[in-house]
């Protein structure tokens with residue numbers, strides 16, 4: 001679909017068009033460099049493959065906005081296909097030098113029209129905000145979301161662990177203390193591909209995150225995660241050149257995995273890792289299993305990625321148990337991700 005105006009051309013992105021994919025990458029990289037300069041540039045290889053593959057279980061579309069020949073903004077809309085069928089996620093990026101000209105509003109109106117036509121009744125988005133004493137964030141995303149009528153329904157804090165600050169002796173003590181509380185449990189580790197025997201447990205634990213982690217007033221229901229989805233995510237990650245490190249804890253009496261965490265490294269960005277889901281089954285909480293998986297997985301990741309310098313994690317600001325573990329390991333707060341939702 002192409003919408004022409006005298007000054008702005010909005011074109012649906014064809015993921016197989018190498019020029020369009022490169023333009024999309026350039027916009028994402030520029031918006032990140034301006035908005036969150038503590039993060040490395042996103043992986044180009046991952047970006048262009050992700051445009052083609054999409055997120056498993058989601059239908060995704062992308063539009064580029066051109067001023068003349070210059071791609072200045074991008075709209076990404078993601079429609080969940082397996083659950084949460086009333087919601088649509090949007091991501092809007094306008095290059096800093098093209099802001100406050102109505103481009104964001106035009107793309108937002110396009111997103112609303114598209115989501116409505118697809119039968120969705122709710123729209124969600126997120127934006128980054130500065131925290132007290134944190135690095136500068138301009139707050140444009142939140143001001144824009146408010147101006148478009150979205151409500152601020154939830155917030156997550158991003159924290160970063162600089163590996164140069166890690167105190168290994170302290171982690172040894174935390175880990176020894178945690179194992180003393182965890183009789184009858186054993187750690188299990190793997191990279192990239194979950195062993196067949198554990199895939200159902202991994203799917204169960206990953207699916208629980210959508211109901212167990214605090215999500216404020218966000219109207220978002222349980223996610224339908226099964227073994228097939230886990231394998232599709234792993235296949236896609238391999239195509240995108242990413243690596244994953246996982247640590248779980250097995251309950252020896254039942255043989256089931258009852259705690260899980262993971263980190264992910266993007267292709268071409270070996271100095272940086274993203275923390276993935278951490279979850280302890282509710283029946284097995286209070287035994288320091290969260291501490292065990294996080295510290296053991298940090299060590300697995302560092303051993304596998306010697307160039308690693310930092311890990312970023314995002315948790316609900318009110319998730320005090322998870323935050324206490326991260327704080328003890330040395331993660332420091334950087335900024336806040338505000339989540340927005342509106343009925344359309």
Ligand code: ACO
Nearest residue numbers: 092093094099100101102103104105125140141143144147
């Ligand atoms: N300060 C105050 N109000 C603002 C700001 C700002 N920095 N930016 C936008 N607004 C409000 C204003 O009411 C503006 O209308 P006005 O200019 O007539 O006063 C209205 O939003 C529409 O602004 P646009 O010019 O259409 O928006 P723009 O093209 O500048 O894009 C965007 C806004 C997408 C937020 C851009 O700043 C950006 O890419 N930021 C980084 C990524 C991001 O945060 N994305 C949005 C997430 S929230 C969401 O998508 C609903």
